[in-house]
Amino acid sequence: MRTPEENRKLADMLFPEVKESPEDVFKKYPKRNVEGMVLRFAPSPTGFIHTGNIYTGFVSTKLAKQSGGISILRIEDTDKNREIENGVTQIVQALKGFGIEFDEGMEDEDNWKGEYGPYIQSKRIDIYHVFAKNLVSKGYAYPCFLTEEELEEIRHKQEELKERTGCYGKWAKYRDASTEEIEDLLNKGGKFVIRLYSTGDIEESFNMKDLVKGSVTLRENDMDAVLLKSDGYPTYHFAHPIDDTLMGITHITRTDEWFSSVSLHVELFEKLGFKQIPYAHLSPLMKLDNGKKRKLSKRKDPEFAVSFYLENGYPKKALLEYLLNIANSNFYDWRIQNPQKDIEEFELKIEKFNKAGALFDVIKLEDICKNYIATLAAQEVYEMSLEWAREYDEELAKLLEENKDYCIKIFNIERTGEKIRKDIAKFGDIRDQLVIFFDELLNNVDIEDIEDRVGKAKQKNILNEYLKVFNISDTQEIWFEKIRNLASELGFEKVGDVAMVLRVAITHRTRTPDLYQVMQVLGEQKVRERIQKYVDMMI
């Protein structure tokens, strides 16, 4: 064991450039004076934004906002190996695309807003070093010179002995090394990391409250975890208590995978002399893989990349609704009762979060999307489709731009009144729905064959007769009356058969929106043309 005096000397030896004390640092980060929750979303800039990121980011900003608090975007870029160019901008843009914005934090690679910055960990190295030095001087941390090979060796030995793997207790070779030995290694240029000098006992348990999980029992930590890597960057474990404390975070919302490290974090809060910030561990989004549930992963599940939803044109708000539904499943009941309200008005409750991970259910998502789009006015559908198309389907964008009024009329079919059509889940579906309204698109698709139902001669007969009575200004009642009369005159039992012949002649499809409305939108001339063309084709 080193004496307090030796530890102070060691601290100076290790961090000669660090002059500040923790108190000095705290002066730059005054206590906040806010009523609500101060929450942070802290992703790594790996260049891959996944649905889980949107989920955590959305939930954090929503909780902060509805409580009258502050939301922060902090970037955790302490792993240089995983960094990617423009990673920060990508995250910011992706979140912004979903309407998720923060009160403080990074705005792109170099800029941030807020008084508690820097909001990117690579620019906070000097801060971490102040606390690391302080910990060393108190004997709560020490330099460790174990190489990767040595660590590997230790692990093998532990496995052979069936002991827990890791750097702890008697296995932590350098925790009680003498100052002389350390100095010697330093002089030889030995690479080192700074480790926690853990005083926990794995045999001891303690209780704590997690805002989502409730009361939990944990073993004390006894691992001499790495605090500062050999490149001087902090590990997540070390940066977390420091950043969250300095930034005045009131509740730590993070994904469940961190739960196992809570006891380590608790020990760090203690050793750093910080007040423990309460945790809320959010269960992760899962997917079914070969019949097994598992956490969504970046590498294995490209379909959970946010870009997937954007490319297919899932309405962003509907995705948020789906995520809200996963967070607090009573959201759906609320939505049924308040079909028109904005999700801003729904109050998310942290204690209602589900404890187990939820499977990501695309079917349910599509249901929400359909319902969402059904609440929009034709004009809005047009605008959103156009916005999407401009980015992902230029040809469609052109079509929409050149036929604005016509398209709005199309989108208005079965959008008013009692029976609202719910067949659009995503803007990627729009193109297919427009096909029957544009000759140039219609000519490229095969005509659905209904000869089995109604023979050619009869079809021809129906159409010729219909052309004689067709009048575009008929009301829907008269329109239908005419079809019914035609059916009985020509000896058809079912009105549907006659309507089907008309439908196929006009749209080339057996399944379309309300035929009367479709014809109204197409206009008299086009309807006559198409019917005539179909008749001529019948030989």
Next chain:
RNA sequence: GCCGCUAUCGUCUAACGGUUAGGACACAGGAUUCUCAAUCCUGCAAUCGGGGUUCGAUUCCCCGUAGCGGUACCA
């Protein structure tokens, strides 16, 4: 292996220790002055297993089992 968390229809979930275990999505059937969609109605379908505690257990306790997460100089 070890540590921890979780466990209700296929999925997301609800149920002061007392309910015919409820709802939503999906699915199936029916209704609807045209097909599809929508809408309405009906149906299908669950408390992981075993022990306790209790008059009574989905609910509390224990033991299994399963799933998930962690077990890194990744976050």
